[in-house]
Amino acid sequence: AQSVAQPEDQVNVAEGNPLTVKCTYSVSGNPYLFWYVQYPNRGLQFLLKYITGDNLVKGSYGFEAEFNKSKTSFHLKKPSALVSDSALFFCAVRDGGAQKLVFGQGTRLTINP
């Protein structure tokens, strides 16, 4: 079965510093990987996805993610964090052909002014 793991429950970063939110995956076949963000009292918003091609994927709000097949990782990054980036982030992988997604447990990102 497909799965993803987010090894950090919480990440704290100072404003202006680069940020990384980690995700590793386990799949059979080629992975379809996603990042979502959830702001307080809101639904999940799609940030970006990796399907094939360039290992660096750019998404919304200045976020990008790096796909690394040898390390089975799909880490989310941003060069310079903003306080408004504080949110809950979920990594997900598509599970087979039924358009289902399997989500990680989530990582709470806090950007300190």
Place this chain on the structure above:
Amino acid sequence: DAGITQSPRYKITETGRQVTLMCHQTWSHSYMFWYRQDLGHGLRLIYYSAAADITDKGEVPDGYVVSRSKTENFPLTLESATRSQTSVYFCASSADRGHGTQYFGPGTRLLVL
């Protein structure tokens, strides 16, 4: 562009009562999904539907019933609510063709007393 909406946004009910959560999408997406979000569990899939009149169980279907008579609607019913069903419920939809990107509604916060 209404997108995907859920109603009610907040609901308080009592143990043993029947509750129906509504989900409506305006994109004509084939796939629709119901998740619950609980602390420590991330998002867990309850039921999903590939098209009108086609539904299937997800990871945690017990105690829930779904139907999909129209493409745009996907109601979730708790036939006899229990306290363990206190949660935040999210509906999502996904196009038939594509890589599985799901778009989420704003959520329904349900409290079962």
